[in-house]
Amino acid sequence: MLKVENINFLYGEVQVLTDVSINVEEGEFVAIFGPNGHGKSTLLKVICGLLKPVSGSIHYDGRVISRLSTQAIVDMGLVYIPEDRNLFPEMTVADNLRMGAYAKHARPKIKENLELVYQLFPKLKELNNRTASGLSGGEARMLAIGRGLMSNPKFLAIDEPSFGLAPNLRVDVFKSIEEIRKRGTSILLVEQSTTIASDYAHHIYVIEDGKIVFKGSKEEAYNNGKIRKIFLGL
């Protein structure tokens, strides 16, 4: 469904991504692990069109998307959920969710997706009329994911969904993401190091210094001494 081939990206003179290739099949849950500042977030931003790669190509749903605008990519159902959340701070929770459904293909499904969001995150329903700037870290994270779901995604690219959350909330967030996947949305997420995400992932990539240094199943990652120690924290 998503095929990233030999992507290179530079911030000015600094090479952030080097020949990165990854592959996500339809209905899969794929996790990319790696330390901070090693290009994980950049990779997601390149995939969703916020940044343009210097070379390499990205295929999604049978089309080359590496030169498309973020708007065009969202219209194809590939939705990015940033670590910084990028919520609309002076809008209510309800309006933030509504803006998530701005894309033409998402508007007819606004009701159904809203129900799904409230079902996954009942807390958001209670907070409906609160402005986004007044939410706690965990609530803002839920809203960011909820807003992404309102775009009616076929593919979600999620940046550090558990970052800054209390341990019990982390489990909840990953359960929700797995639930979203079961309903037919493919998932690509990046995390610094966590064992929870690897519980759900079909495939794991490890990125270091902008290069993919490991690719395999969870079991293979566990059996690889270096990967296990550094990135899975086991």
Place this chain on the structure above:
Amino acid sequence: MDLETFINLFLAGLTLGTVYLLMAMGLTLVYGVTKVFNYAQGSFFTWGGYLAWSLSVGILGWNYYLVIPITLVAMFIFGMVFEKAIVLPLRRLPGWDFTVIIVTLGCSLALDNLILVVFGPLSKTVPHLLEGTFNFGKYAIAKHDVIMLVIGILVFIILQLFLSKTWTGMALRAVSQDNVGAKIVGLPLNTMYSMAFGIAGLLSAVAVILLAPRTLLYPLVGWTTLLKAFVVMVLGGLGNIKGTVIAAFALSIAEIYSAFFLGGIWAMPLFLAVLVIILVFKPKGLFGSW
């Protein structure tokens, strides 16, 4: 000062306030959405006025009530085209925001001087929306003043409803609140940028149609209004709607009373003094929260 004068001055202040409010909303909207201060908005005001004048009493002699909607639509398109042709190409440059501010300043000089070349320096008279007065016993109020107040407030309310209820209006607010968030939900940012300029053009056209019958039209008419609207925007607290409303009416009423007691020449010094005081003591404006 007798009561009648007091009331008349107060009304004159209120009506003037609606014009400052509409102009300040245009500036605020453009600044919020595109992060650019648009000096050319004063020229939008001037061009709107000369367009309405040319189509009606000045040259073509069309019915003024037909000319008004044409002018509004034309100035909306003018604003959008201005953004697409001049601001958008500059966005790709490093340090574009400062460049754009200087370029809109340059454009406004060019636009105003074009008016001077084509129409000459002499003032033009623009028709009132309604001639005559409403009489209440011994009091008389110009019908145009009442219309100014009604239309000014109505346009402001429609703008608020547009911004809070419609997809496009909410999208404009979303872009102003988080640019990256707006991209992520798939908003067409370039359309939003030109839309903000288009609405500024439209608001300027409403403002000039309301105000020009009182001040007459001359090539620099937009500058005065732009500078006053700028002070309104700063006093109200950038992007704060409630603050902008209060600032618009407070300043316009103060302007009218000071003009009555001290002479009209003191209006601009008053505004600039307020600007300096605000920037020194309360740089975020009276109600500012940014």
